[in-house]
Amino acid sequence: MKFNLNRYLLGLSMAIDCVESELLGVTSNHGGRVALISMRMARALGLSEAEVFDIAAFAVLHDNGLAEENLTRDDATRNRLSQVEDMPVHCEIGERNVSLFPFQSPARQVILYHHEHWDGSGFFGLQGESIPLMAQIVGLADYSDLKLRFGENRLGKREQTLDFLDARRGSHFSPELVEAFREISTPTAFWLDLRNAFLDNALRRTMPDLEMETDWQGILEISRVFSRIIDSKSRFTHSHSSGLEDKTARMAAFLGADPETILQLRIAAALHDVGKLAMPNAILDKPGPLDNTERAKMMEHTYYTRKCLELIPGLETITEWASNHHEKLNGEGYPLRLGAERLDTWSRLLTVLDIYQALTEERPYRASLPHARTLEILRELVKGNAVDADLVHAVDQAFQPIFR
Ligand SMILES: [Fe+2]
Ligand SMILES: [Fe+2]
């Protein structure tokens, strides 16, 4: 089957973007702006189309390692930017997380080295040409957007930016890259393209169209890049998406699903909580039950999951299964309050298994629950007509011998 990797990347970039907005206080769409600038610079510097595609992927994913909860656990009153962006570990985690992404060129270590400086004063002390070119480009786009906020509509932005880059020519940035930026930023349209209202359109026009030949297994493997990023956001959910994927595959096989459906369900499970990337760690890691405001915020996450996945052609059915995991048969779930007649078997299964998975995981305010106690809770939910009785029974039959 043909699959459009660009749309997939742009869809999920929305979720990654939320992490940076939360932690760094940058205006939203930072990842998209870094991607747009990086692609234009890459073309000006004569890189191939495969490399232009890859640099967009690296740019969208450049700070995925910031989601790692270890970076944010202590003293929330300290400046969060210096706390997390100043730690080389976010480059190492970020590089590791994307190792399975199907890059089109041999370029690597772009995320690892996105904080290097031309004069060797960066995290890992690489100097000059020894810094991978794509890492230099992404680094320049990232740092200047962070400092100068290209999404904001202000007069004199071009002059201000060129002064900023000139002051760092030869120290922070290579002279050649500063010249490349000067060249691409001359047209008025460059600055308009970076505004929120036009960015998405500009990205679609600029990104090389990458339809790749793949199968559901291939899409699952790319999806695991994202489920890793999602799971690493909080210590308490470090194996939530991967655990749900495993249980979903087991139950689908138990219920007689064909191999293709099982793969699609795995993808839905891997991506079901992608919207959690938009939830603050202060809520995800709160050492106690959530208050009403926090719960309301938390309930937004499946809406975000739907908004991200809806942007990806070919994933329509998977989008339903993934985004419906908090809907209830009695119509009291969220975010759409769908009700029994709108929820198919696989949506219902994901709901049951998401609850099962969550209850058997440790939370800040309680220990993990054993199988028997988890089933008691699920049976209570059946009584309230929240979840599917037959599926809860099947889960008990299938899992009772395996999970205790
Ligand atoms: Fe960074
Ligand atoms: Fe960044």
Ligand SMILES: [Fe+2]
């Ligand atoms: Fe969820």
Ligand SMILES: [Fe+2]
């Ligand atoms: Fe979940």
